[in-house]
Amino acid sequence: MRVRMSGPVDDASLRRSLETAVGPENVRTDEASRRTYSTDASPCTVEPRAVAFVDSVADIRAVMDVCRALEVPITARASGTSLSGAAIGPGVILDTTRFHRILEFDPERRLVRVEPGILLAELNAYLADRGMRFAPDPGSQDLCRIGGMIGHNASGYRSVKYGQTRDHVAALKILLADGTAVDAHDVPVDGAEWREMVGRVGGLEHIRKEIADHREAIGASRRPIRKHSCGFDLLGLAESLDHGVFPLASLFVGSEGTLGVTTEATLRVVPIPAHRVTLLLYLDRFEDLGPAVGDILPRGPSAIEAVDGDTLSLLDREALDVPRTAKAMLLVEFDEGDVEEIANGVVDRVASHYRLSRAAEVASDPARQSLLWRVRRSVFPTIIQRPGARKAWGFVEDPIVPRDRVPEFIGFLVDLARRHDTVAGIYGHIGDGNTHYRPFFDPTNPDDFERMQSLREEFDQAVLDRFRGAPSGEHGIGRIRAETLPRVWGNEVYGVMRRIKDALDPRGLLNPGVLFSADPWWATWGGLESRIPM
Numbered sequence: 001m002r003v004r005m006s007g008p009v010d011d012a013s014l015r016r017s018l019e020t021a022v023g024p025e026n027v028r029t030d031e032a033s034r035r036t037y038s039t040d041a042s043p044c045t046v047e048p049r050a051v052a053f054v055d056s057v058a059d060i061r062a063v064m065d066v067c068r069a070l071e072v073p074i075t076a077r078a079s080g081t082s083l084s085g086a087a088i089g090p091g092v093i094l095d096t097t098r099f100h101r102i103l104e105f106d107p108e109r110r111l112v113r114v115e116p117g118i119l120l121a122e123l124n125a126y127l128a129d130r131g132m133r134f135a136p137d138p139g140s141q142d143l144c145r146i147g148g149m150i151g152h153n154a155s156g157y158r159s160v161k162y163g164q165t166r167d168h169v170a171a172l173k174i175l176l177a178d179g180t181a182v183d184a185h186d187v188p189v190d191g192a193e194w195r196e197m198v199g200r201v202g203g204l205e206h207i208r209k210e211i212a213d214h215r216e217a218i219g220a221s222r223r224p225i226r227k228h229s230c231g232f233d234l235l236g237l238a239e240s241l242d243h244g245v246f247p248l249a250s251l252f253v254g255s256e257g258t259l260g261v262t263t264e265a266t267l268r269v270v271p272i273p274a275h276r277v278t279l280l281l282y283l284d285r286f287e288d289l290g291p292a293v294g295d296i297l298p299r300g301p302s303a304i305e306a307v308d309g310d311t312l313s314l315l316d317r318e319a320l321d322v323p324r325t326a327k328a329m330l331l332v333e334f335d336e337g338d339v340e341e342i343a344n345g346v347v348d349r350v351a352s353h354y355r356l357s358r359a360a361e362v363a364s365d366p367a368r369q370s371l372l373w374r375v376r377r378s379v380f381p382t383i384i385q386r387p388g389a390r391k392a393w394g395f396v397e398d399p400i401v402p403r404d405r406v407p408e409f410i411g412f413l414v415d416l417a418r419r420h421d422t423v424a425g426i427y428g429h430i431g432d433g434n435t436h437y438r439p440f441f442d443p444t445n446p447d448d449f450e451r452m453q454s455l456r457e458e459f460d461q462a463v464l465d466r467f468r469g470a471p472s473g474e475h476g477i478g479r480i481r482a483e484t485l486p487r488v489w490g491n492e493v494y495g496v497m498r499r500i501k502d503a504l505d506p507r508g509l510l511n512p513g514v515l516f517s518a519d520p521w522w523a524t525w526g527g528l529e530s531r532i533p534m
C-alpha cells in the first residue's frame with residue numbers, strides 16, 4: 001500500500017505556487033521524483049505531492065509560506081538515510097542537500113557554523129585540515145548530513161566516549177511553522193532576551209510552563225540508559241530549567257523535523273586524537289562477553305562494539321578470517337592517554353580471564369585498524385543482502401538497555417528470534433547498551449507477518465518493562481516507533497510532548513505522522529515485495 005494524502009489544494013495550484021516561490025527548476029512533481037522521495041532507509045513509503053530544492057534561508061521561508069498558506073504538510077529532508085521513516089511525508093519534501101556551505105570556523109572557541117545540508121564527511125574533511133572533527137560518527141557517516149543528524153540526535157561507533165549529536169550542538173537557527181525565526185541557544189529565563197523571545201513566540205513560555213508543571217512526572221520518567229532518540233529531551237530541558245536556563249537548541253535536536261526547520265547550526269568540534277589503538281577480540285564463550293566488557297569500560301574506550309556469534313555465522317567467516325569457534329566479537333578502541341599501555345593492559349586482563357578464540361589483535365596504524373574494523377562494518381551490508389524471501393527488516397532495530405544488562409539482553413533477543421522461527425543479526429554499540437537487532441522475515445507471507453507482530457509486541461514489552469530500556473538509542477522514533485512512544489515516557493510526559501508540538505506547530509504541518517501517531521508500526525510499509533530492507 002502506497003500512502004498518499006491530499007491537501008485541500010489541487011496539485012497544479014500547489015506546483016504553481018512552489019514554482020513562483022523558488023523557481024520552476026527547483027520544483028519536481030513528476031511521478032519518478034515522487035517515487036524516489038517516497039522512501040528513506042526505513043521500510044516505510046509515503047508519497048509526497050512535490051519536492052522543492054532549496055539553497056538559502058529565503059528559499060526555505062518561501063516554501064514554508066506556500067505550505068502554510070495552502071495547508072500542505074512539509075517534511076525537511078537531508079540525505080534521507082533515516083531508518084525510522086522520518087524523512088518522508090505526504091506533502092512537500094524540502095530537499096536541503098544544496099544548502100550546504102561552511103559559514104565560519106572559529107579555532108579558538110572550537111566552533112563551526114554550517115548550513116544544515118552539509119555532508120558530515122565533507123565537514124570532517126574540511127575540519128581534518130585544521131586538526132579537528134565533528135565527533136558523532138554514525139555508521140552512515142559518508143552519507144548523512146548535519147540537518148539529519150540533528151533531526152535524529154544521531155550518534156554511533158564512538159558515542160560511548162563522545163555522546164550524541166545534542167552534546168555537540170551549541171546553537172541553531174530555526175524557522176518555525178508560522179514563519180518566525182528563532183535563534184536557539186541557552187537563554188536565561190529571567191532576562192531581557194527571554195522576554196523578547198516569548199513576546200515573538202508565545203509558545204515558548206507555554207512550553208516552559210508545561211515542563212515546570214509536570215516536572216515531577218518528567219523526573220520519574222527517567223530510564224537508566226545512557227542515551228536515547230525517543231522524542232524531545234524533556235529530562236535535559238527540565239534539569240536546565242531548574243537552573244533558570246532554557247537550552248533552546250536542545251529542544252530542537254531529536255525533534256525529527258516536527259517542531260521547526262533548522263536553517264543553520266553552530267557545532268562544537270574536537271581535536272583529532274594524536275593516537276588511536278584498536279583491539280579485535282574473539283570470545284569462545286558468549287557468557288564471557290558481559291564480564292569482558294565490564295573489565296574494559298573503566299579504562300575509557302572511545303569505541304566498544306560487539307557482534308554476536310549467530311550473526312558472525314551469517315557472514316562469510318572464512319573470507320573475513322573470523323575464527324570458527326567464536327561466539328562473540330569485541331572491537332575496542334582507545335584514543336586518549338598512553339594508548340599502547342592501556343591496550344596491553346586490556347589484552348593481558350582479557351587473555352588471562354576469558355577464553356579467546358585466538359590471540360587478541362592490536363593495531364596502531366590506520367591501514368591495519370581499518371582491517372580490524374572490517375568485520376564490524378560488514379555486518380549491516382551483508383545481512384541486508386542475504387538471499388531469500390526473508391530479509392533483515394528494521395522494525396525493532398535500535399533498542400537501548402542499561403549497559404550492564406546487554407549480554408542478558410542479547411540472550412533474550414537470540415531466544416526471541418528462535419521462538420519466532422527465525423534468526424537475526426545482532427550487533428551494535430555495546431559500550432552504550434545500544435544494540436541493533438534485525439530478525440529475518442518475509443512480511444508478504446501472512447504467517448511471517450503474524451510472527452513479526454507478535455515479536456514486536458514481546459520486544460516492546462521486554463525492552464520497556466523488563467530491561468527498563470527504550471526502543472531507540474539513535475535511529476529515532478519516526479513512523480516505525482510512534483505508536484510505542486507513549487509507553488516509553490508514560491501518558492503524562494507524552495502529553496507534555498504533544499502539547500509542545502501543538503505550541504509550536506498548532507496546525508500540524510511539520511512532518512505529520514512522525515513522532516506522534518497512533519498508527520501501527522507497519523501502517524506505511526508499502527511496496528514490500530520490491531524493496532530491499534535497509
Ligand SMILES: Cc1cc2nc3c(=O)[nH]c(=O)nc-3n(C[C@H](O)[C@H](O)[C@H](O)COP(=O)(O)OP(=O)(O)OC[C@H]3O[C@@H](n4cnc5c(N)ncnc54)[C@H](O)[C@@H]3O)c2cc1C
Nearest residue numbers: 078079080081082086138139140145147148151155257262
Ligand atoms: C547504513 C546506515 C547506517 C546507519 N548508522 C547509524 C548510526 O550508527 N547511528 C545513527 O545515529 N544513525 C545511523 N543511521 C541512521 C541515519 O543515517 C542517521 O539518523 C542520520 O543522522 C540521518 O541523516 P540524513 O542526512 O540522512 O537525514 P534524513 O534521513 O534526511 O533526516 C532525518 C530526520 O531529520 C529531519 N531533518 C533533516 N534536515 C532537517 C532540517 N534542516 N530541519 C529540520 N529537520 C530536518 C528529517 O525531517 C528527519 O526527521 C544509519 C543509516 C544507515 C542507512
